[in-house]
Amino acid sequence: MSSDVSQAIAVSQQVATGDEETWSGIPCKEVYGPEDQRGQVYGDNVSDPGTFPFTRGIHRDMYRGRVWTKREVCGFGSGKDTNGRIRYQLQHGVTGLSIIGDNNGSLGIDADHPMGINDVGMQGVSVSSLADFEALFEGIPIDQISVAFDRAGLDCLAWMALYNALAEKRGIDKKKLRGTIQNDTLHFQFCGFGNSCPVDLGLKTAVDIIEYCTIHMPNWHTGNVNLYDLRETGIDAPQEVAFGLGCAIEYIKEAIARGLDVDSFASRRSFYCSAHVDIFEEVAKLRAARRMWARIMRDQFGAKNPKSMHFRFGVHTAGVSLQAPQPLNNIVRVAYEALTAALAGAQSIHCCSYDEPIGLPTEVSQTIALRTQQMLAHESGVTRVADPLGGSYYVEALTNQIEERALQVLETIKEQGGMAEAIRSGWVSSEIDKAMLLREEELTSGKKTIVGVNVYRQPQEDSTPGGLHTAPEMQGQVLAEAVRQLRASRDNKAVTNALRHLYAEAKRGKQNNLMPAMIAAAHTYATVGEMLGTVRHAFGYSYDCLDQLQLPPEIAV
Amino acid sequence: MKLPSSSRNSQPRILLAKTGLDGHDRGMKVVAVFLRDAGMDVVYMGVHCTTEAIVRAAIDEDVDVIGLSSLGGTHIPYSRELISQLTKDGRSEIAVVIGGTIPVEDIPALEAMGVRAIVRPGTPREEIVSTISSVVAQSRSVRADRESVAKA
Numbered sequence: 040m041s042s043d044v045s046q047a048i049a050v051s052q053q054v055a056t057g058d059e060e061t062w063s064g065i066p067c068k069e070v071y072g073p074e075d076q077r078g079q080v081y082g083d084n085v086s087d088p089g090t091f092p093f094t095r096g097i098h099r100d101m102y103r104g105r106v107w108t109k110r111e112v113c114g115f116g117s118g119k120d121t122n123g124r125i126r127y128q129l130q131h132g133v134t135g136l137s138i139i140g141d142n143n144g145s146l147g148i149d150a151d152h153p154m155g156i157n158d159v160g161m162q163g164v165s166v167s168s169l170a171d172f173e174a175l176f177e178g179i180p181i182d183q184i185s186v187a188f189d190r191a192g193l194d195c196l197a198w199m200a201l202y203n204a205l206a207e208k209r210g211i212d213k214k215k216l217r218g219t220i221q222n223d224t225l226h227f228q229f230c231g232f233g234n235s236c237p238v239d240l241g242l243k244t245a246v247d248i249i250e251y252c253t254i255h256m257p258n259w260h261t262g263n264v265n266l267y268d269l270r271e272t273g274i275d276a277p278q279e280v281a282f283g284l285g286c287a288i289e290y291i292k293e294a295i296a297r298g299l300d301v302d303s304f305a306s307r308r309s310f311y312c313s314a315h316v317d318i319f320e321e322v323a324k325l326r327a328a329r330r331m332w333a334r335i336m337r338d339q340f341g342a343k344n345p346k347s348m349h350f351r352f353g354v355h356t357a358g359v360s361l362q363a364p365q366p367l368n369n370i371v372r373v374a375y376e377a378l379t380a381a382l383a384g385a386q387s388i389h390c391c392s393y394d395e396p397i398g399l400p401t402e403v404s405q406t407i408a409l410r411t412q413q414m415l416a417h418e419s420g421v422t423r424v425a426d427p428l429g430g431s432y433y434v435e436a437l438t439n440q441i442e443e444r445a446l447q448v449l450e451t452i453k454e455q456g457g458m459a460e461a462i463r464s465g466w467v468s469s470e471i472d473k474a475m476l477l478r479e480e481e482l483t484s485g486k487k488t489i490v491g492v493n494v495y496r497q498p499q500e501d502s503t504p505g506g507l508h509t510a511p512e513m514q515g516q517v518l519a520e521a522v523r524q525l526r527a528s529r530d531n532k533a534v535t536n537a538l539r540h541l542y543a544e545a546k547r548g549k550q551n552n553l554m555p556a557m558i559a560a561a562h563t564y565a566t567v568g569e570m571l572g573t574v575r576h577a578f579g580y581s582y583d584c585l586d587q588l589q590l591p592p593e594i595a596v
Numbered sequence: 597m598k599l600p601s602s603s604r605n606s607q608p609r610i611l612l613a614k615t616g617l618d619g620h621d622r623g624m625k626v627v628a629v630f631l632r633d634a635g636m637d638v639v640y641m642g643v644h645c646t647t648e649a650i651v652r653a654a655i656d657e658d659v660d661v662i663g664l665s666s667l668g669g670t671h672i673p674y675s676r677e678l679i680s681q682l683t684k685d686g687r688s689e690i691a692v693v694i695g696g697t698i699p700v701e702d703i704p705a706l707e708a709m710g711v712r713a714i715v716r717p718g719t720p721r722e723e724i725v726s727t728i729s730s731v732v733a734q735s736r737s738v739r740a741d742r743e744s745v746a747k748a
Contacts, residue, residue: 231619
């Protein structure tokens with residue numbers, strides 16, 4: 040017994056000293072003071088919130104003007120299943136929706152694809168056609184609520200087409216549609232779905248969406264560059280900023296090459312960032328990103344409108360920081376990360392649910408995540424003052440250091456010809472793999488402490504606290520059958536004509552915007568797999584990214 | 597631990613793969629590297645594999661263990677498919693081990709269908725290595741028994 044106690048005391052003592060460096064390995068002094076700000080003039084790197092270079096925030100009044108949008112990523116089963124959860128969320132106080140599709144959707148294939156039967160509706164909502172969007176948004180006034188689509192691959196083109204078709208069917212003015220599509224096809228290479236979204240075709244479809252929305256949907260965010268997913272791979276804070284901005288730069292370049300004026304579209308670009316576990320480093324990271332983006336937009340792209348220079352961002356608390364052992368502890372981790380997001384001036388926040396390392400969130404766990412945001416926004420006082428950490432000797436020094444490191448990485452990317460080229464060459468993959476192994480080493484060696492994992496372990500729980508979200512038996516078969524029935528009952532002549540038209544439009548080349556032909560096809564209940572397969576085929580890729588299905592011969596005429 | 601050497605060499609051989617559409621491959625990559633560093637032969641198949649392809653590769657590559665990585669909630673149907681495919685091919689001594697986001701509630705069902713070990717998130721590296729080593733030893737002793745019966 041006494042040896043157990045001694046061992047426990049030894050463990051506690053071992054972790055009883057503070058770190059000398061940040062999560063990302065930036066060495067820190069014991070204390071920071073005025074000497075760390077010597078030579079810096081207020082108004083240069085750091086100025087009032089709402090003024091260039093926006094280090095302290097993109098709005099002067101910050102959360103007094105409007106508190107961040109409270110979203111909780113949602114999607115499972117059928118459109119109808121997710122619709123039920125959306126209504127529940129709205130009744131409990133979310134101020135925006137965030138819809139995630141399943142893996143079939145990520146790959147751009149339908150619910151009845153031969154390889155996808157077990158995945159249908161598992162990690163997101165199953166969407167194969169307009170019928171699914173009609174069920175998903177049944178009774179939801181899409182002209183009154185901001186909707187974020189958690190989609191990043193070629194399927195963005197399909198989801199935007201479906202949403203437009205839905206709005207047209209309901210007679211809604213598209214200018215009233217507010218929301219976001221991630222539309223970050225470059226980062227999608229690192230989400231395990233690479234084959235489904237070739238770099239060049241992905242850049243083309245991303246710009247199609249930017250161009251279409253700029254003209255027709257002025258209140259829509261045309262792309263939410265996903266730094267978050269990149270960070271989840273294990274890269275550090277400066278790399279997150281540099282890789283993310285590296286991707287963002289490519290879209291701006293491509294959109295300008297399409298003929299768009301930078302100020303016509305850049306104010307509707309946004310970012311999706313991680314709030315990882317190191318509170319001050321993460322605040323510094325987001326402040327540095329704001330400053331860097333403002334300078335890139337002004338100096339590299341000649342933007343004139345200050346809004347084009349704004350680094351608008353949503354935060355997703357770090358899923359990778361959540362642990363399966365002792366899962367209720369994750370509630371606290373998420374709360375710290377949400378606090379970090381608020382201190383950094385996020386425009387929207389998604390809080391993870393504590394059970395995410397175990398399964399899809401339950402209603403209970405998702406409600407706690409939402410309540411976490413609500414307590415933060417309305418009880419803690421954190422919304423009172425813009426950039427409350429601005430001027431902190433430590434945070435300002437850390438902001439400078441992260442910027443310096445991120446600029447170095449960006450320079451390396453630039454030397455390689457930009458992010459798209461660095462992805463094609465495999466450089467980004469190798470950086471990510473290195474980081475992944477480093478993180479594992481830190482965990483195993485105990486260099487990074489994770490409570491409940493490498494210290495303070497407990498025996499495994501007998502059951503998941505709060506219960507489990509379980510998919511109904513045969514969910515895949517049921518949803519696949521619904522798609523087969525749709526194929527049998529729709530006007531297939533209209534579908535074929537619409538897909539032929541889409542094919543012909545795609546054959547007209549990269550510069551030709553496919554959104555109108557996609558929307559027309561969506562109206563006929565052509566499926567996501569048919570539409571995207573047609574586009575893939577026209578650009579010389581396999582119709583089906585999993586090589587199971589072929590382009591119907593009547594389309595390519 | 598001494599391993600019976602029924603394979604062409606005595607290093608444990610493990611195949612790592614993901615079935616279905618899930619793309620979360622970071623865990624599997626990390627495990628691949630440290631199993632290799634622990635002296636095992638790792639056959640890395642990556643994502644989007646069918647169970648037929650996995651079993652074919654497992655037999656062709658003469659592995660002791662198939663490590664299935666699952667973070668998409670599809671561990672039950674795919675484990676069932678994998679094990680029934682192995683049984684059909686008369687190779688049920690090839691052990692199936694699962695790693696990933698497996699709810700503790702699903703463990704009895706997975707064990708009942710014959711999954712030999714379940715590695716949940718947060719399991720230390722050395723524990724994963726020793727779990728795989730003991731599964732390999734079991735698998736080889738079953739195989740050695742069968743081969744000696746066949747000879748006799």
